[in-house]
Amino acid sequence: MRHFFAQSKLKVEAARAAGLDTTSVFRKQQEKCRTELVESYLIDRQVMDSCARAIYQKMGLKARSSAAGYR
DSSP: OHHHHHHHHHHHHHHHHHTOTTSHHHHHHHHHHHHHHHHHHHOOHHHHHHHHHHHHHHHHHHHHHHHHHTO
8 A cells, every 4th residue: 555655646746747736637536546545544345345244134134024024
């Protein structure tokens, strides 16, 4: 991740020097990179997937048990 951050900083500096740092295309690219970088530090995908699976399974069990009660 540090390499990605360093690359991003160099890209911003080069864009500033060329006067391209204010274009909408560049700003959108930087926002996307910033979001990806932040997510990689703040979100643990494995934990999130595990929790989502557990909740989904519980919902499925509740739905099946309540559907069986209506028969």
